[in-house]
Amino acid sequence: MDSVYRKGNKGGKKRSSEKRKNMISSYLYIAPFFIIFAVIGLYPALFSFYLAFQSWNGLGDMSFVGLNNFRIVLEDPLFWKSLYNTIIIGLIGTAPQIVIGIILAILLNVAFLRLRSFFRVTIFMPYITSMVAVALIFSVIFSNHESSLANYVLGLFGMEPVSWATSEWGTKIAISIMVFWRWVGYNTIIYLAGIQSIPNDVYEAATIDGANKFQQVIHITLPLLKPFIILTVFFSTVGALQLFSEPTVFLGAAAFTRDEAMTVVMYLYRDAFRLQSFGTASATAIILLVIIVIFAAINTYVASGRLGKKKGRG
Structure with missing residues (x-):
């Protein structure tokens, strides 16, 4: 033993x-x-x-200032202007991505569409395109010249040419279109993956019950895409509030000297690397974090609630 x-x-x-x-x-x-x-x-x-609680220029000694950096940022009119620009550009450039992305995903999933693989790759290409190339393309399309492509299209409808790179709303619209063009394919691919994960038996049963294609989209596709839509709403909200690359490459060297398209991240970057005020830049980063959490929570809750109601009706 x-x-x-x-x-x-x-x-x-x-x-x-x-x-x-x-x-x-x-x-x-x-x-x-x-x-x-x-x-x-x-x-x-x-x-x-x-x-965020220090005063520091990046080289000298730090000195504790408490909440003074937050006070400086919140009392700066340029910060509120940058927040306004960020929200407006985010709404114009990001919100349509959700709707258009779902529509494109449904169209790319239909059985009778030829060259589906080609269209899927093509619509995803803007996402992987270099920002330098994007800047060159959109600087030509939205040139201030009357003969630019955007002004030519406006002229066909009898509208006056727009100074896209200098006017208040012209700059916002041009950057919003750039954001939409670059990211709509990303959302479309996510929705397409979600649609393809839905069993065909569900659609076949709905067809037998007499539901047409539109009813199937409303009562089957959209409710079952709910997790994917919530995911894209969350990422789109976070990305919109962190907007930096598109305004910077579109406006070039003048991006940090004008306030037509100054975003919160550009404001933060200007404080840190141009004004050497790392304290206020860090305070701005914390404020932006709080704003992102609030907006992301609200948008996710709204998207989840609305889709849940649609699903309940179905």
């Missing part, structure tokens, strides 16, 4: 040792991700939170 106990005890220790080795090796495999995340993601975030 004693020998059997010893053998069992040795076997248990061996299994425990192997389990410990496997656990250690597993942690070693995933350690690079957490190390990189801590260095690139976590540390800058914590340091930025610390800087």
